Amino acid sequence: MESPASFTGGEAYQKDFDPAAYLKTYYSFGSSHCQGNEILELNLRSLFKIFISGGVKGDTLIDIGSGPTIYQLLSACENFKEIIASDYTDRNRQELEKWLKNEPGAFDWTPVVKYVCELEGDREKWAEKEEKLRKKVKQVLKCDVSKSNILAPASLPQADCLLSALCLEAACKDLNSYRAALKNISSLLKPGGHLVMVIVLKETYYMVGQRRFSCLYLERESVEEALREAGYDVQCMEVTPNRSQRTFSDFEAVLSLVACKRPA
Ligand SMILES: C[S@@+](CC[C@H](N)C(=O)[O-])C[C@H]1O[C@@H](n2cnc3c(N)ncnc32)[C@H](O)[C@@H]1O
Numbered sequence: 001m002e003s004p005a006s007f008t009g010g011e012a013y014q015k016d017f018d019p020a021a022y023l024k025t026y027y028s029f030g031s032s033h034c035q036g037n038e039i040l041e042l043n044l045r046s047l048f049k050i051f052i053s054g055g056v057k058g059d060t061l062i063d064i065g066s067g068p069t070i071y072q073l074l075s076a077c078e079n080f081k082e083i084i085a086s087d088y089t090d091r092n093r094q095e096l097e098k099w100l101k102n103e104p105g106a107f108d109w110t111p112v113v114k115y116v117c118e119l120e121g122d123r124e125k126w127a128e129k130e131e132k133l134r135k136k137v138k139q140v141l142k143c144d145v146s147k148s149n150i151l152a153p154a155s156l157p158q159a160d161c162l163l164s165a166l167c168l169e170a171a172c173k174d175l176n177s178y179r180a181a182l183k184n185i186s187s188l189l190k191p192g193g194h195l196v197m198v199i200v201l202k203e204t205y206y207m208v209g210q211r212r213f214s215c216l217y218l219e220r221e222s223v224e225e226a227l228r229e230a231g232y233d234v235q236c237m238e239v240t241p242n243r244s245q246r247t248f249s250d251f252e253a254v255l256s257l258v259a260c261k262r263p264a
Contacts, residue, residue: 007173008213010144013088019068019095020107021209025248027069029111038244039254041115043165043198044071046238046256048119051075054236056194056258058160062086064143064150064185065167068095070109070133072165072198074116077133080161086143086151088171093140100134145171145181150188158190165198169216170206175226178216182230191263195232196256199223201239203251220255232259 008016029037050056057079063072066085073083087093099106113126143150145168162185172178189195200206201223203215220239227234237257 006212006214009173010088010146010171012211012213014090016208016211017089017092017213018209018211019089019092023068023095023107025207025209027071027107027109027112029115039242040071040112042240042254043256044074044112044116045119046198046254047072047075047196048116050196050236050256050258051079052120054258055079056161056196058193060084060157060159061161061163062156062159062188064145064162064164064188065171066092066096066140067167068092068107069165070096070099071112071116072163073133073137074113074129075120076161076163076196077129077136078120080136083133083137084139084141084156084159085137086141088142088144093142096140100137100140102134145184146177148184148187150184156188159188159193160190161194161196162186162189163196166200168197169199169203169218170213172216174216175222178218178222179226179229182226186230186232186261189261191261193261194235195227195259195261197259199255199257200249200251201253201255203249206249206251215249215251223255223257227257227259231262231264233262234259 052075060082061080062084066087114123117123117126141151141154168181172181205212235258239253239255241253
C-alpha cells in the first residue's frame with residue numbers, strides 16, 4: 001500500500017502541528033481517549049524494558065523528533081548523563097522548553113511520570129524523576145532528518161545512544177527518504193552505540209486536532225532492511241498489534257527495537 005498522496009512535509013508541520021492538540025489527544029492519561037493511553041502504556045513499558053531491564057546506557061543520548069513530549073525520556077534519563085532533545089517545529093520545541101523550565105501552562109506529565117516510577121519500583125519518586133530529567137536535558141535543538149547534518153547549524157560529538165519515537169515515519173514521504181533519513185541520523189551515533197526506536201506499522205495517517213497528517217506505511221521487514229542497509233545489527237525487536245479503537249489514526253501495530261551500529 002502507498003502512503004496517501006497528500007504528504008504532510010516540513011511546512012505542514014511548522015504551520016499546522018498544534019502541540020497542545022497533539023498532547024491532549026495522545027498523552028492525556030486517565031482521559032476518555034483510551035487509544036492514546038493503551039499505546040502510551042505499551043510504549044512506556046517497552047522503553048522501561050529497553051533502558052532499565054535491558055541496560056542500554058552511556059554518557060549521551062540524542063532524542064530525534066522529540067515533538068512536545070518527554071515520556072520517551074523517562075526511563076532513559078536513569079541511564080544517561082546528558083540528553084539532547086530535538087524537533088523540526090518551533091512550537092514543539094517551545095512546548096518542550098516550557099515543561100523543562102517548569103513554566104505555567106506546561107503540559108502536566110505527572111500521571112505519566114508516576115506510571116513510569118511505578119514500573120521502576122517506586123511511584124512516590126515522581127517529583128525526583130521530573131527534576132532529574134529537567135537537569136539532564138541540556139539542549140533542545142532544531143532538527144531536520146532529511147538533511148545530512150540533521151542538527152545544523154549545531155554540531156555535536158557522536159552520542160552513545162539515539163532515540164527516536166514516531167518521527168521518521170511521520171517525516172518521510174517514501175521508503176527511499178526513510179532509508180536516507182536513517183543514514184542521516186546515524187551519523188550522530190558512535191560505532192557500537194545503540195539506536196532505540198518506537199515505530200508505528202501500517203499507518204497511513206494520524207490526526208492532530210482537525211488536521212490529518214500523513215504517515216509512511218511501514219512493514220516490519222522494510223524497517224529491518226533499512227536498518228541493515230544503514231549499518232545496524234538489530235538486537236531486539238518487539239511487535240505489538242493495536243487492539244484499541246482506531247479513532248485518531250490507522251496504525252496496525254507498534255514496533256519497538258534496539259539496534260547496534262556496526263563499526264565502520
Ligand atoms: C508523531 S510526532 C512524534 C513526536 C514524539 N516523538 C512522540 O513520540 O510523540 C512526529 C514528530 O516528527 C517531527 N518531524 C516532522 N518532520 C520532521 C523532520 N523533517 N525532521 C525532524 N522531525 C520532524 C514533527 O515535528 C513531530 O514532532
